[in-house]
Amino acid sequence: MISRRNSLPIRLRHLTVGGGAPITVQSMTKTDTRDVEATVRQVQALVDAGCHIVRIAVPDLEAAEALQLIIRRVTVPVVADIHFDHRLALAAMKAGADCLRLNPGNISRREHLESVVALARERETPIRIGVNAGSLPRDYHPHDALPERMVALALEQVRVLEELDFRLIKLSLKASDVLTTIEAYRSIADLVPYPLHLGVTEAGPPFTGAIRNSLGIGILLHMGIGDTLRVSLSGDPLLEVEAGREIVQSLGLAPKGASVVSCPTCGRTTLDVPGIAVRVSELLLSIKEPVRVAIMGCVVNGPGECRDADVGIAGGDGKVLVYRGGNFSHSIAIDSAYDVIAAEIRAVASRMALSHDKDMR
Numbered sequence: 508m509i510s511r512r513n514s515l516p517i518r519l520r521h522l523t524v525g526g527g528a529p530i531t532v533q534s535m536t537k538t539d540t541r542d543v544e545a546t547v548r549q550v551q552a553l554v555d556a557g558c559h560i561v562r563i564a565v566p567d568l569e570a571a572e573a574l575q576l577i578i579r580r581v582t583v584p585v586v587a588d589i590h591f592d593h594r595l596a597l598a599a600m601k602a603g604a605d606c607l608r609l610n611p612g613n614i615s616r617r618e619h620l621e622s623v624v625a626l627a628r629e630r631e632t633p634i635r636i637g638v639n640a641g642s643l644p645r646d647y648h649p650h651d652a653l654p655e656r657m658v659a660l661a662l663e664q665v666r667v668l669e670e671l672d673f674r675l676i677k678l679s680l681k682a683s684d685v686l687t688t689i690e691a692y693r694s695i696a697d698l699v700p701y702p703l704h705l706g707v708t709e710a711g712p713p714f715t716g717a718i719r720n721s722l723g724i725g726i727l728l729h730m731g732i733g734d735t736l737r738v739s740l741s742g743d744p745l746l747e748v749e750a751g752r753e754i755v756q757s758l759g760l761a762p763k764g765a766s767v768v769s770c771p772t773c774g775r776t777t778l779d780v781p782g783i784a785v786r787v788s789e790l791l792l793s794i795k796e797p798v799r800v801a802i803m804g805c806v807v808n809g810p811g812e813c814r815d816a817d818v819g820i821a822g823g824d825g826k827v828l829v830y831r832g833g834n835f836s837h838s839i840a841i842d843s844a845y846d847v848i849a850a851e852i853r854a855v856a857s858r859m860a861l862s863h864d865k866d867m868r
């Protein structure tokens with residue numbers, strides 16, 4: 508069991524972040540925010556994939572106007588990503604943003620910052636201070652190690668908000684290097700009471716980025732640190748959500764969703780395990796029920812893994828063995844393997860949904 512760090516809770520629309528609330532998974536739209544239709548579509552796709560909070564860039568006033576139209580049409584809390592211009596922060600809050608991502612140190616005039624914080628306090632809009640190793644001022648604490656410099660800057664920004672009597676704060680201290688990220692979060696976790704947004708930033712394309720984020724975020728979560736997270740990937744944001752959900756579920760910090768186990772294959776394989784596993788994983792993205800699926804290449808480990816699954820297949824001698832509820836059911840032809848397992852998965856999911864509905868009545 509993971510014992511989680513205590514943090515002050517903040518509210519983003521209907522969601523709580525921190526204070527022991529379930530870990531939330533975030534992503535960010537990659538569309539042009541001024542394109543309302545495309546952005547709403549992407550937010551909806553993220554929500555369908557299981558994203559809890561969506562961040563949207565607000566680079567100019569036109570984007571802030573579009574944000575208002577977008578927020579009206581989505582069901583998920585929206586974080587407005589703002590840099591430098593306090594007018595964009597004000598406009599985003601008036602547009603209904605549920606949170607700002609904003610570094611107070613980036614707003615040069617004190618009265619501008621005060622006007623932003625005053626409106627955030629009035630609307631109870633939390634602010635995420637996002638320290639990013641890549642954008643630390645070059646001459647900032649030059650003799651300290653990078654994690655210490657990140658922590659110093661985060662504390663400085665926190666103090667600015669606290670001096671303005673504002674405490675609806677969330678913090679992130681992201682670096683592209685996994686060990687730097689872990690060290691920065693580990694240090695700040697003992698120094699402030701605020702919830703922490705985890706992530707390894709600029710982590711690379713999906714394969715590399717998912718590994719780096721899984722390590723950085725996973726190790727911190729296992730230490731009990733972290734309240735919300737984003738897996739940053741140079742790629743499809745749906746993959747960010749998929750990876751984020753897998754991290755929290757693998758650590759037992761969220762109920763298991765639909766999941767698949769598949770063997771690595773070897774010289775005994777009689778089935779296209781990799782191809783079927785990829786197609787099944789894609790199918791499971793649309794399944795809300797916690798269906799467990801096993802796809803195994805032969806009967807050496809096949810029956811064992813299938814015993815723990817709701818639906819399973821294992822390669823046999825010129826055929827494929829189908830398992831239901833852990834027990835062998837029947838054999839099918841090899842070339843019908845995907846179609847059969849997909850139908851079995853849908854049938855199990857429907858039965859689960861039906862029994863869930865009955866329990867709720």
Ligand code: SF4
Nearest residue numbers: 770772773804805807
């Ligand atoms: S289940 Fe069979 S095919 Fe798959 S890796 Fe194990 S021995 Fe090889």
